[in-house]
Amino acid sequence: MAGPAFRRTGLEWFSSLPACLLLLSVVLFSTSSDIHNRMLQLGEQLWSGYYKLRMEPVAPSCDPNRDLEAALAAELAAAPAPDDPMAALLGAADRNPADVRLALERALADCREAHLGYQALQAQLTPGVRAYRAVELFVADLIAFGLSAQKRILVILVMLCAVTATLTRHHIAMRAMETRLDYTVSHTLQTIANVMLLGSSVIFRHASLAADTGITSEALLLHDLWILGFAALVLASLYRLIRVPDDLRPGGSLNQALLAVPLYTVMCLISGTYFAVIGHASGIGIYLGKMMELADMFLNVGLYVWVGMMLKQTQLATRVFNVFRPWRMPPELLAVVAVLVAAVPTAYTGASGIFVIAAGAVIYAELRAAGARRQLALAATAMSGSLGVVLRPCLLVVVIAYLNREVTTDELFGWGRWVFLLTASLFCLVVMGLNRHSRLALAPASQAWPAMRAALKPLLPYVLVIAGVVLVYRVALDVRMDEFSAPRLLPVILLAILGYEHVCRGRQREPGESRHQGLEWSLRSATNDTTAEIGALLLLLGLSVSIGGVIERSHLMQSFPQAFDSAWSAMLLMVLILVVLGMIMDAFGAVILVTATVASIAYASGIHPVHFWMVTLVAFELGYLSPPVALNHLLARQVVGEAEVSAALREGESFYQRHERIIMPLIAMGLALLLVAFVPLLFYA
Incomplete structure (x- = not known):
């Protein structure tokens, strides 16, 4: 979990300024292709x-x-x-x-x-x-250099951000470090895991040099960058282990301390131990190296995180909520509206977890201000990124189509609209039917409409800024806003919005709105958060690929039939496997593993490829909301704060009321998964 926030001094630019320059270079290189x-x-x-x-x-x-x-x-x-x-x-x-x-x-x-x-x-x-x-x-030369530099940029970005996440205690874990024992156990195991990563990378380099096929200078440079990065990561974790903060309570429980170990550390210890036992010590290094094969995809993930953090620095989310505020919606209805509206930016930020990090704090604060219970607000915050992953131009869907020639983005996004309508309807029914504690009454339209129209006016400049950037790209570079251009357009759009707010917010502040700190401060704050989040997410993603390697090399999937006589039986097994993968792996790493293993079994059993991948997306989202890991809930707690989650657990009398934030999303997404998985089989199986 996240540690203390960055201190707002100039010192944090030592990590975030290089990250900012790397991300800007990715945008520049990708845009230079359009310019050329x-x-x-x-x-x-x-x-x-x-x-x-x-x-x-x-x-x-x-x-x-x-x-x-x-x-x-x-x-x-x-x-x-x-x-x-x-x-x-x-x-x-x-x-x-x-x-x-x-x-x-x-x-x-x-x-x-x-x-x-x-x-x-x-x-x-x-x-x-x-x-x-x-x-x-x-x-043209710039494009050629950018294409050749992609892998180097990715390695430097991952390691720089991973070191930053370690120093700022920002890695993702089941619970935050609260006691000295939590801290000692967590950083001790982190150090061991980082030494494993360093050792595996060194062994992989030596094995590559010893191979008869030879090694290119580019590949050797990548090996050296991984080794230097992991060496820095070892030093960072050792530094953190020695420098114990003063804000930790003494004592602690070992069981609780183990839950404070970052997920990437757990994955590294599992995969590193497995590869060492089978005599394949370079295994982690090999599977981390496979990230390089999809360097552009992982760089896009970094860009989407940056977009999310810049969105967090703007007033856009708050002003969108202001549009609905005049209706004085009951908390349950406002939670539904928040999750539905969040589906669109979720699709443009690439994955549910990224949006939870970016806008979760705003959603939670607005729902609490409207009178929502903590449990309801936390549930909506965790689900805010779950519905939009099937909508255009979500990066995850683009990756699926890239890795699987059996499906296209048009097919997936076409059926994704229907899946979105289904999940949205089920979420609305669950919240308004099972969880409604207040009377469904809205403000009179005669009062709400004028106030709503007034709230729309501050949004107009944002719409014009977004439309202006999109129009410039369309006219000047002949680039449309779609799933392929979004990673390079969105950072430019958010930079333009930050620039607009820098120019205008000092003169035109809304009543009660805090004083704008300036463009440099906003960009620095966004990049600070981005640096830590990229380190936590991409390192977790890389180790997810390594866990996928363990599953692949252990031939676990070969223990299942390679084809089923009944598509119904195959779908039942697929659902169970996909939910479990969603519980333990990051989305992009899980897609790579599913493509290599489970997908062919589904196709051979008569399950239509588009149907299978729609089920996969919904199953993954259910997995991200399911204990024991429940990644989206961990991210929600990361942005909301441990104190709010602890306070929510003390509210309510029944078991359901104390754990509504977990159970309610499970009901909605679980019903959606059953319908998406089995109803289409009635028509073609």
């Missing part, structure tokens, strides 16, 4: 045949003024003697002078045409073309 494509189109429009002008034309080596008669005489004179047997065999002795002349005339014509083309190209190479070409080729 547009420059090629514009160059062709301005100068016909621009693709020929991109390189300096080379003068033809032939002579356009060649004497045809002299050349003919030379050719005929060089002809072999008629009695030469080799010439007879090749047919050279039968050369017709007319044919030789014709060939020479054609060659001379081609030569003169080549020289005319060269002169035409030279004439077209005006100073303007040369200047434009220089810029276009620079952008």
Whole structure:
């Protein structure tokens, strides 16, 4: 769990400034590809045949003024003697002078045409073309460098952020460190796990060097970066182990202390021990290296986290809530509205956990201000990111389509809309039917509508800023806002919103709104949070891939039939496996594992690929809400605070009331999973 927040000094820029520059470089490199494509189109429009002008034309080596008669005489004179047997065999002795002349005339014509083309190209190479070409080729080189640097950027970003998360006690665990025993046990095991990571990376490097296939300089550099990063991580965990904070209580319970161990540490200890036992000590390093195969995807995850943290620094979420405030909705209805509205930004932030981190605190605070019980507010906060993962342009769906040629993004997003409507309806029924404690009464429309229209006015500039950025990309770069362009457009949109608030909020503050601290402070705060969250999420994701390697190498999935006679039996097994994977693995790592193992069994058993992946997405979300891990609840507690969760546990008399934040989302998503999994089988199985 998160430790104390960053101190707002200039010192935190030592970690977050490099992270900010790395993330900006990812946006720059990805955007430069769009710029280059547009420059090629514009160059062709301005100068016909621009693709020929991109390189300096080379003068033809032939002579356009060649004497045809002299050349003919030379050719005929060089002809072999008629009695030469080799010439007879090749047919050279039968050369017709007319044919030789014709060939020479054609060659001379081609030569003169080549020289005319060269002169035409030279004439077209005006100073303007040369200047434009220089810029276009620079952008092309920038793209090539960016593509080659992706893996290096990812390794540096992961390790920099992982060290930051360790130093700030921000790794994700089942509970926060509250006692000295919690702290000692957690950081001791973290140190052991980090030493395992370092050792595995060193062994993997030596094995790669010893391999007969050889190793490229790029691969060797990546090995060295992993080793340097894990060495820094070991030092960071040792430093934290030695420097015990003063705010911890003495004593503690060992069982409770083990729950304070970060999840990535647990995964590392499990996978590292397994690989050591089977004599494959480099296993963790190998599976972490597999992250490099999807470096662009993991960098997009980092960009989405950054987007979420910048969103957290804006007033956008609060002003959206202001639109609904005039209706004076009962807390249960407001919770439903909050979760439904959150589905759209969830789709644009890539995964449910990222949105919970970004906007969970705002959702919880607004629901509490409206009179919601702590349990209800915590449940809505944890579920705020669960419904939108099936909507366009969610990165998780794009990754599924990328790894599985049996499905397309259009198919998945098309059926995702229906799955969203189903889960939204079930959540509404559960909250309003089973959990409603207040009377369903709204403010009179005559009072609410004018206030709602007034609340919409402050949102108009945000809409214009977003539309302006999207329009610039559409007109200037011919880039539409979709699932492929969203990772590079969203950071620009959020930077534009922060810039707008920097310019305008100081002059036009809403009543009761705090004074805006400025663009630099907002960006620094967002990047501070991003640095720690990327370290916690991507390290957890990387070790999830390693756990997937344990499952793969242990041949656990081979113990199940590779095909079932009944799609119903196969679906029942799929549901159980997918929920368990969602409970113990990060979404992206779980998708990679499912693609390699479970998916083929489902297809062979007669389950339609689109149906299978819709079930997978819903099952994962149920897993993220299910104990013992319940990742979305852990993230909700991380942004809300341990004190609020502890206070919620003391509320209510019955077991259900004390654990409503866990049980209520399980009911809604569990019903959704059963319907999504088994109802479609009635129509095609």
